[in-house]
Amino acid sequence: MLLEVSNLHAYYGKSHILHGVNFSLESADIVALLGRNGSGRSTTLKAMMGLVPPNPGSIRLRGQELAGKGAHVIARRGLGYVPEERLVFPNLTVEENLLMGMQPGAEGAPRWSMEDMYQYFPRLRERRGQRAGNLSGGEQQMLTICRTLLGNPLVLLVDEPTEGLAPMIIQVVMDVIRDIHAKGVSVLLVEQKMTMALRVASRVMVMGHGEIVFTGTTEEMQAREDIRRDWLEVA
Numbered sequence: 010m011l012l013e014v015s016n017l018h019a020y021y022g023k024s025h026i027l028h029g030v031n032f033s034l035e036s037a038d039i040v041a042l043l044g045r046n047g048s049g050r051s052t053t054l055k056a057m058m059g060l061v062p063p064n065p066g067s068i069r070l071r072g073q074e075l076a077g078k079g080a081h082v083i084a085r086r087g088l089g090y091v092p093e094e095r096l097v098f099p100n101l102t103v104e105e106n107l108l109m110g111m112q113p114g115a116e117g118a119p120r121w122s123m124e125d126m127y128q129y130f131p132r133l134r135e136r137r138g139q140r141a142g143n144l145s146g147g148e149q150q151m152l153t154i155c156r157t158l159l160g161n162p163l164v165l166l167v168d169e170p171t172e173g174l175a176p177m178i179i180q181v182v183m184d185v186i187r188d189i190h191a192k193g194v195s196v197l198l199v200e201q202k203m204t205m206a207l208r209v210a211s212r213v214m215v216m217g218h219g220e221i222v223f224t225g226t227t228e229e230m231q232a233r234e235d236i237r238r239d240w241l242e243v244a
């Protein structure tokens with residue numbers, strides 16, 4: 010097992026948000042974490058990254074415990090995180106943003122170069138001398154994904170990467186995520202839209218009220234109308 014999350018709880022102040030999240034990822038997995046807004050998907054990623062303290066909980070990457078470590082250590086151990094807020098350094102250029110992401114990465118992780126990034130997103134090459142703050146939302150999303158990849162992660166945690174993007178850019182971003190997976194990085198893709206998840210994922214997990222309420226293959230998911238009705242489709 011590449012990554013094992015067990016009995017993960019998290020709080021914001023006194024609000025108990027995650028109620029014992031359990032799941033695992035194998036190497037070269039691509040798994041979608043689905044759920045309605047507010048179900049706890051982003052908090053799960055933040056707790057894995059140490060941005061919200063796991064309290065309690067265990068996150069083991071290749072058997073090594075990450076709970077209690079800081080976000081930088083966790084990133085160096087091999088968890089790459091693309092937050093939903095698309096954090097770029099607005100006053101740095103596109104290329105400077107990419108340089109900031111470069112890290113040796115975890116042992117055995119696939120390696121990525123600046124050139125790989127520019128091949129994925131030629132738009133970033135064209136704009137490499139421009140301030141990142143002047144990019145469109147879609148371009149900032151591409152930049153955030155690339156900066157994370159340049160850290161050479163073993164596992165990529167991506168939070169709603171296509172939210173608010175135009176259909177053409179969505180296609181490009183999803184193709185890149187599929188390719189990242191094909192090159193050997195495991196991907197945990199947080200999504201709200203089931204159709205998007207079914208396009209790339211081999212397995213699906215559904216979150217409700219801070220717990221995983223369903224785990225299965227995409228085919229099993231499609232057969233479960235009750236799960237979709239109770240936990241996914243907005244009334």
Ligand SMILES: Nc1ncnc2c1ncn2[C@@H]1O[C@H](COP(=O)(O)OP(=O)(O)O)[C@@H](O)[C@H]1O
Pocket residue numbers: 021024026044045046047048049050051052053
């Ligand atoms: N910074 C925060 N402070 C307090 N409550 C928060 C914070 N972030 C999220 N929450 C609450 O935690 C719950 C889970 O949120 P979140 O993990 O963002 O869900 P999702 O990503 O599935 O939409 C929601 O009820 C949300 O209102």
Ligand SMILES: [Mg+2]
Pocket residue numbers: 050051052093168
């Ligand atoms: Mg979220």
